[in-house]
Amino acid sequence: MDIKTICIHGSDWKDPTGCISVPIFQSATFGHPELGSSTGYDYTRVQNPTRECTEKVVAALEHGCDCTSYSSGMAAISMVMELFKPGDTILSSDDLYGGSIRLFRFINEKNGLKFKYVNTSHPEEVEKAFDETVKAVYIETPTNPMMQVTDIQKIAELAHAHGCLLIADNTFMSPYFCNPIDFGADIVLHSGTKYLAGHNDTLAGFVVCKDKEIAEKVRFLYKTVGGCLAPWDAWLVTRGIKTLALRMEAAQKNAGAIAEFLENHPKVTKVLYPGLKNFENKDVHFKQSRGAGAMLSFYTDSHETALKVLKSVKLIRFAESLGGVESLITYPATQTHCDLTEEERQSRGITECLLRLSVGIEGAEDLIADLKQALD
Numbered sequence: 001m002d003i004k005t006i007c008i009h010g011s012d013w014k015d016p017t018g019c020i021s022v023p024i025f026q027s028a029t030f031g032h033p034e035l036g037s038s039t040g041y042d043y044t045r046v047q048n049p050t051r052e053c054t055e056k057v058v059a060a061l062e063h064g065c066d067c068t069s070y071s072s073g074m075a076a077i078s079m080v081m082e083l084f085k086p087g088d089t090i091l092s093s094d095d096l097y098g099g100s101i102r103l104f105r106f107i108n109e110k111n112g113l114k115f116k117y118v119n120t121s122h123p124e125e126v127e128k129a130f131d132e133t134v135k136a137v138y139i140e141t142p143t144n145p146m147m148q149v150t151d152i153q154k155i156a157e158l159a160h161a162h163g164c165l166l167i168a169d170n171t172f173m174s175p176y177f178c179n180p181i182d183f184g185a186d187i188v189l190h191s192g193t194k195y196l197a198g199h200n201d202t203l204a205g206f207v208v209c210k211d212k213e214i215a216e217k218v219r220f221l222y223k224t225v226g227g228c229l230a231p232w233d234a235w236l237v238t239r240g241i242k243t244l245a246l247r248m249e250a251a252q253k254n255a256g257a258i259a260e261f262l263e264n265h266p267k268v269t270k271v272l273y274p275g276l277k278n279f280e281n282k283d284v285h286f287k288q289s290r291g292a293g294a295m296l297s298f299y300t301d302s303h304e305t306a307l308k309v310l311k312s313v314k315l316i317r318f319a320e321s322l323g324g325v326e327s328l329i330t331y332p333a334t335q336t337h338c339d340l341t342e343e344e345r346q347s348r349g350i351t352e353c354l355l356r357l358s359v360g361i362e363g364a365e366d367l368i369a370d371l372k373q374a375l376d
């Protein structure tokens with residue numbers, strides 16, 4: 001089925017009333033017909049018809065066998081970390097969303113997990129880092145905010161050769177542009193807050209599993225820990241997904257035009273965007289993705305210019321988050337990556353001149369005019 005059709009019909013919703021949009025089943029619990037029988041729904045922490053539709057469509061979009069949904073992207077990542085036990089090591093990309101690093105460092109490490117950070121764009125570095133305690137490799141591609149690209153297939157082969165899982169956070173590309181499971185990932189994560197929901201109006205997180213065995217373990221954690229997505233938020237995500245294809249195409253088109261504009265602006269020293277000619281690892285990116293996406297990062301010529309842009313943008317809002325219809329600009333050094341040490345930020349290239357832009361679906365000319373007046 002075409003991905004655009006899956007976005008609309010992937011939840012497979014059918015109802016005797018004929019209603020087209022899945023209703024919001026705002027019920028905590030469900031009555032049993034008699035002892036030992038069930039309508040298929042018992043208690044909303046375990047499953048709810050509205051949420052089930054959202055999970056079905058995300059599983060279908062990501063080519064997984066099952067999907068569980070959570071109250072945020074961070075809740076989804078936390079749940080996946082519960083698959084591991086004290087003493088296990090996770091090999092992780094050294095450039096990741098700062099909140100994921102904060103989770104690993106301040107919560108998962110306290111509970112006995114170990115993390116080794118490597119540049120997963122270099123498979124030889126990953127290869128060298130395995131030892132018998134390593135149980136999984138964790139990647140984002142492209143990474144947030146440095147847009148580093150990892151070869152999913154190569155890293156999946158390495159992970160599997162060492163008996164490890166490959167976990168991929170696919171938030172930046174969305175399932176519209178990339179399906180990591182097709183390249184060997186075992187678990188795909190999403191901050192559904194971003195492109196899937198798409199309207200900067202709700203939080204959500206998803207865990208998609210390739211195989212039944214892991215999916216069953218995740219379902220057990222999901223019903224036990226209870227960070228599930230509420231029916232109303234699930235409904236918002238299902239509605240958002242209906243326009244995923246249109247939004248991704250429109251945002252990507254805008255991002256391409258903006259990247260070119262920024263690349264030619266005298267106060268911009270470097271633009272990181274997979275759609276640009278000289279983007280590092282471009283071949284790898286397009287081997288595994290159907291598009292360049294709509295996220296880009298850029299360096300200004302000075303700290304003052306970066307601050308001026310943040311203060312002067314009018315249409316583009318200076319706000320955290322990404323992937324919505326509204327364009328948002330962020331300052332990773334003090335926002336998404338504030339919990340890294342100064343030394344770590346510098347070594348990763350997260351400097352005082354770096355800005356990250358999530359391009360929305362407004363008119364490209366208006367966005368460019370806004371950036372121009374903010375930079376000039």
Ligand SMILES: Cc1ncc(COP(=O)(O)O)c(C=O)c1O
Binds near residue numbers: 075099171172203204
């Ligand atoms: C790549 C990535 N993964 C996960 C998250 C966390 O998602 P949430 O904010 O929905 O908890 C974010 C948030 O910005 C992100 O950018």
